[in-house]
Amino acid sequence: MSAAVELRARLRRYYTAYYRDTLAIPGWATLVELREEEEERLEATHLERLRHRVGAEPLGGRVLNVGCGTGGFNILAAGAGARVVGVDDDDEAIAICGLKARQTGGAFVRAYAEVLPFADEVFDLVHCFSVIEHVRSVEATVAEMARVTRRGGVVYVHTPSAWSLWEGHYKLFWLPFLPPPLARLYLRLRGRPTAYLATLRRLTPGRLRRAFARVGMPDATLYADTPARESVGRLRGISGLYYRATGASPFIELVARKP
Numbered sequence: 001m002s003a004a005v006e007l008r009a010r011l012r013r014y015y016t017a018y019y020r021d022t023l024a025i026p027g028w029a030t031l032v033e034l035r036e037e038e039e040e041r042l043e044a045t046h047l048e049r050l051r052h053r054v055g056a057e058p059l060g061g062r063v064l065n066v067g068c069g070t071g072g073f074n075i076l077a078a079g080a081g082a083r084v085v086g087v088d089d090d091d092e093a094i095a096i097c098g099l100k101a102r103q104t105g106g107a108f109v110r111a112y113a114e115v116l117p118f119a120d121e122v123f124d125l126v127h128c129f130s131v132i133e134h135v136r137s138v139e140a141t142v143a144e145m146a147r148v149t150r151r152g153g154v155v156y157v158h159t160p161s162a163w164s165l166w167e168g169h170y171k172l173f174w175l176p177f178l179p180p181p182l183a184r185l186y187l188r189l190r191g192r193p194t195a196y197l198a199t200l201r202r203l204t205p206g207r208l209r210r211a212f213a214r215v216g217m218p219d220a221t222l223y224a225d226t227p228a229r230e231s232v233g234r235l236r237g238i239s240g241l242y243y244r245a246t247g248a249s250p251f252i253e254l255v256a257r258k259p
Helices: 003-022 028-054 072-079 091-104 138-148 180-189 195-199 205-214 233-246
Strands: 062-066 083-088 107-110 123-129 149-160 221-223 251-257
Touching: 003 028, 003 091, 028 072, 028 123, 028 149, 028 251, 062 072, 062 138, 072 083, 072 091, 072 123, 083 091, 091 107, 123 138, 138 149, 138 205, 149 205, 180 195, 205 251
Parallel strands: 062 083, 062 123, 083 107, 123 149
Antiparallel strands: 149 251, 221 251
8 A cells, every 4th residue: 555545544534533433523524525635725724824923934943733633734834944843642643644754754743732742942933723622731731832932932822712602623503611511411412422522621811821921921912803613604693793792702812922
């Protein structure tokens, strides 16, 4: 089996297990196909947004991608000139990254976000997209990201907000601050598995800012202009009214510079 064929097959199995078996999303096959065929292209818009937020200089230096998944962002960032390292705690994700590295180069390490295997102050940019909501300790992860960032460097975090009306993993309408017992009941009523819920943290902007302040990065900037996922379709009227009335944002996007 060629490396390309093996990579395609492993990507298919990986995302099928996630979208079909773990989350039971209707239309899971379409999502798997998107990941299989267009994973790197799906990251292109995000890379451009990141460049706009942090500037071109950090992306031209040493970049750590915390929670790299199957490595799509790393490939694009390396193509843009970054010296990028990816870390993830999932064995299969890192194995897939290794297959990609045979073709594109790059470094990938299996590690937990709370215990990063790097020296102090070695990265110009630490990037954490849609990952910090899954970690065992948000505060320990923030401390580790700050530790490995050089002085003058940047930490970028993007994660769903607890104020959101949408649960982006299950792809369902969601009530903010829904208690876990009611959340599990809601998922069962929708015919969805509930186990994955235990891996999710519904975070607030205040909690993240306080976590960064505790590690000496008190001047984090929050952005609130990422469009809501539920801003189209039948929920657009309700969601639009909710976000305008509360001033909430469906996502937390934070940029913290290390003094």
